[in-house]
Amino acid sequence: MTVETAPAPAAPAPAAPARRGPTLPSGSVITTFLVLFLVVAAVSVEGFASTRNAGFLLLDVVVIALIALPLTLVVVTGEIDLSVASTVGLSSAVMGQLWIAGLPLEAIVPLVLVLGGVLGAVNGFLVTRLGLPSLAVTIGTLALYRGLAFVVLGDQAVADFPRAWTTWAISSIGSTGIPTVVVPLLVLVVVTAVVLHATPVGRSLYAMGNSEDAARFSGIDVARTKLWLFVATGVVSALGGVYWTLRYGSARADNATGLELQVVAAILLGGVSIFGGSGGLLGVIAGALLLASVRNALQLVNVPSDVLNIVTGVLLITAVVAPQVTARVKGRLARRRPAS
């Protein structure tokens, strides 16, 4: 599989063996699914279609979507970073500890972002310089960073952040119900989408995901690019940690525990191949929104949380299995056609 031939903004459907006729842009299936679900839920679930509920729903998606942005790029290159939620927790803990120490928030925030960059660089270094598998490395740092978070803040909670900051974190634009933070998030979405889909750098990520050797022979500095992707993921996760702390008004070492699975779920549901090389950002955002909307709608009709987890799991497996099955069926049909 070579990637240089792929159409710029539209990566092919995951693992489609034969590219015949027009292919749908990646993510269009999940986006259609999202729109359908929103319509059905708005009609049938009482209280779903209201500005207040939209605000609640979007607030729950913000951090997941935020971290999914750089992580999508990482996954496209065929790597993974499972330490993102622990980076959120450690950033939150450090933010709390620095706040106790009397530093101003205006200084704490950049310091925490630098810390995130360092944490990401550690992952990147171990993966690209020592050649360790990113799955193993980041499972390790998942435990390591969470452990450090508890060393930093223990089991205490720091909660006396200024009201102006914490209310901003959950404020909405006028009476629309849309959280204010959606605006900076959208800016980041656009920037990331442009980088991934419309620059040579972005295209080179797909090349790496498909064949690292081929990418290297065509002059791409694979190691350096991946290192910086891990750094970017660390910085953005730290930003997520800052936002999480303000949104809940509480800095804690156990903040965002398990969030990495929700982020990875959104990415996979959005049609990004876990093996790298395909997928797009539109699908990922749609995936994050779909997961949150399904949970929200089911909660509104009083479905217990255990069942919610089952539904999320089934949805995810379907999303990962469905393209493989379609590809296989298509492949079989294509082979049969000339014979008949």
Add this chain to the structure above:
Amino acid sequence: MSLFLTSRRLRGGLTGVAVAAVVLTTAACGGTTRGEEEGSSSGGDAAGASADPDAEIPADLAIAFLPKQLNNPYFDVAAAGSERAAGEIDGEFSQVGPSEASASSQVSYINTLTQQGADVILTSANDPNAICSALDQARSGGASVVTFDSDTSPECRDVFINQATPEGIAEAQIDLMAEQIGGAGQVAILSATANATNQNTWIELMTEYAASEYPDLEIVATVYGDDEDEKSFQETQGLLQTYPELKGIISPTTVGISAAARYLSGSEYKGRVALTGLGTPNQMREYVQDGTVTAFALWNPEDLGYLAAYAGAALAAGQITGAEGETFTAGDLGEYEVGADGEIVLGEPTVFNADNIDDFDF
């Protein structure tokens, strides 16, 4: 994002970030720091609304029970109490909650309840602050908020149902021990960790109470099992070897008391050294039945849930507003009064012994 283009630019970018951070740090010395915000208003503000003790509890109140997490036996028993109370006042009871007890996991459930227009929310907070803004929105949407077991910051809820006062817990354990050893002899304490706030408060109060009420009861040692079963087990063994004259052990933690009971029941000390403290009936049942333990204490979570539901109904009806001194009736538990900071104390801990232990399942 041009960061990825060339290595020179990369380094330039990194230096830029570092410089920006330093600049910001220095520039921000006059920034937003801790302790700047003073006089943050609202402290259990019941001003404005006035209570009408004779108000009728309206029918069909939507009462939602939101525990720290689902499938936790302790909260299941509390929920049963709330459901019973809801039934008595013709309310609509529902239980919702996250499957894991993390600080923020309750928020989306509170948001959902706000959206559904719940009248009463009964909750035990995983974090005193993380759910505050969500509860604020619920209250401005018309819900009455009752916390029980674990409180939020006082300004985020209407009332808090405290399971027991520290004095009540301390005195109950000393009284039980004194009763079992005839009021005299050496007693040791098996606690959780050395810095566990609750336990240390109780131990201090127990020591004071014992000194004034039972002068012949001597507390000879306090050891720490760190709320680990194995360590608590070994500490129990150590105590019995160090103090051959020991008459009894008090363990004010559920992990400690069951580990100590397990050690005693398999040793020569069974029946000779008394054991009491705070435990759950399910953990302690076999040791009460085999005679290792005579009696121990804990608040009754079912009563806790029952009282919480009645307090919520009283708030929704306007019988109370959460101000100190207001009173209301909680079904067959009788009359309760709101204390300082909107706290309502459930009462004395329940004592479990061979006669009543089979009535409880938690």
